[in-house]
Amino acid sequence: MLAPLPLTESEIVTLEAAAANGPHPRMRRRAQAVLGHHRGLCLGQLATLYAVGYNAVSCWLLRWQRHGVAGLAEGMRAGRPPKLPEPVQKK
Secondary structure: OOOOOOOOHHHHHHHHHHHHHOOOHHHHHHHHHHHHHHOOOOHHHHHHHOOOOHHHHHHHHHHHHHHHHHHHOOOOOOOOOOOOOHHHHOO
């Protein structure tokens, strides 16, 4: 079991802002999970709360520890490449 993350006041403010106004819903969820862990929820509880696997929550916490709020950002996802050329996509 991971001990609750100790966060500074500025980290809490940063995470609360990301949880409320992050550019992507998954980033907001990750920020909420880090705050929840800081406040005493265990990984299993967070996994149940966010309907993800235990390992997913663990990865979110590790990314937070290593990269800060940038580690919670939405990255590239696998999937089918777009059919439209890039200039047309941006319209």
